[in-house]
């Protein structure tokens with residue numbers, strides 16, 4: 001039995017309850033019922049343990065998480081395994097930073113991450129949550145809910161308003177926080193305001209994140225925000241930055257499944273080209289339904305070109321009209337899908353869409369943009385572009401339009417990527433999927 005040092009007795013019922021209920025929960029998990037509390041020393045908390053069973057702590061000292069930006073509440077107590085158990089059952093902890101963590105999307109996403117939905121049940125995680133002065137209290141509320149959820153895999157949670165603190169050693173950065181476009185606001189103003197957030201965050205990632213951090217930009221306009229972010233992080237490979245396009249892919253698959261009368265997992269090879277905006281191109285030419293080209297299954301080709309395309313482009317807006325707010329849950333699901341696509345080998349012959357940096361792309365799209373394209377992954381966090389896709393005039397023309405829009409957005413944020421004076425001459429019909 002390992003016996004702890006005994007600091008002056010301080011036992012709150014709350015702490016004892018948290019620890020013992022966690023212990024019961026953890027002891028039901030394979031590999032958890034061993035030794036606890038290595039890092040608990042930092043919080044001054046000590047316990048007695050045996051090799052097979054967890055016992056309640058013998059002495060507890062208050063965890064002063066408020067003074068420790070590294071941890072929140074119960075997460076100042078980390079329950080570690082014996083080294084050999086760690087190597088046998090558990091992977092090394094993954095550190096995930098999330099901005100806009102008090103927002104709607106994060107409110108769904110964080111709980112998915114903590115439950116093991118993305119990385120699996122043998123993968124402990126640390127969540128580092130970025131808020132602002134405006135959202136700090138809400139962020140504390142989020143952390144409290146994470147505490148109360150007793151997720152065995154969630155080993156560390158910290159909250160902060162400083163990106164340099166939050167991004168320290170981050171292996172994943174999910175950049176969700178962004179100012180929404182308000183009534184009467186010019187898109188150029190939105191690009192500028194959010195661009196500043198993402199250039200600041202790019203710099204912070206560059207300074208302190210893992211050199212191999214994978215960044216998924218969700219906050220709109222996500223492609224151009226991702227471009228700004230990567231340009232401000234020159235020491236991190238540009239290919240590690242993604243703009244979230246998976247929601248658009250999922251929306252497109254759903255509409256095709258509906259039209260074809262098949263379950264949606266029979267729809268594969270779905271590419272969304274371009275910008276996460278109403279100019280995006282849901283490519284039905286390369287899609288397969290039950291392995292067949294879509295035009296062989298859906299004979300109504302006019303529907304594909306008109307209704308289907310517009311439905312996907314404007315799905316965000318249609319949802320806002322019903323809900324009174326933009327997609328939260330389905331966006332969180334699509335972030336999970338996007339992450340899993342990078343850490344799981346892509347099914348043979350299939351692909352997924354992601355907004356990635358155009359640098360030597362095989363499709364003739366302008367270089368130096370963040371553009372949604374078809375990708376495959378070996379499951380190592382990296383991806384390659386799919387080469388064997390076909391084009392026709394319809395798809396090509398549409399791709400040119402979304403490309404022009406991204407080039408215009410880029411000119412508008414030239415000052416944020418070190419390319420001189422901005423010139424904002426945006427196409428008038430350029431809109432987020434949520435704007436109609």
Ligand SMILES: NC(=O)C1=CN([C@@H]2O[C@H](COP(=O)(O)OP(=O)(O)OC[C@H]3O[C@@H](n4cnc5c(N)ncnc54)[C@H](OP(=O)(O)O)[C@@H]3O)[C@@H](O)[C@H]2O)C=CC1
Pocket residue numbers: 099100101102103104105106130131132133134135176177178179180197217218219220221222243244245246247248276326327328331
């Ligand atoms: N790519 C995609 O597929 C999709 C993208 N989105 C985009 O994701 C983003 C987040 O959406 P959601 O979670 O629903 O939004 P919320 O309104 O719930 O807010 C998210 C966070 O953004 C931050 N924020 C709000 N206002 C400002 C501001 N004025 N300046 C700076 N930051 C601000 C806040 O965080 P804090 O105060 O802590 O900084 C807030 O918690 C939006 O930009 C939305 O358009 C949404 C759906 C799909």
Ligand SMILES: O=C([O-])CC(=O)C(=O)O
Pocket residue numbers: 220247315316317326327432433434435
């Ligand atoms: O426009 C928005 O904020 C919401 C959005 O991106 C979407 O629903 O695809």
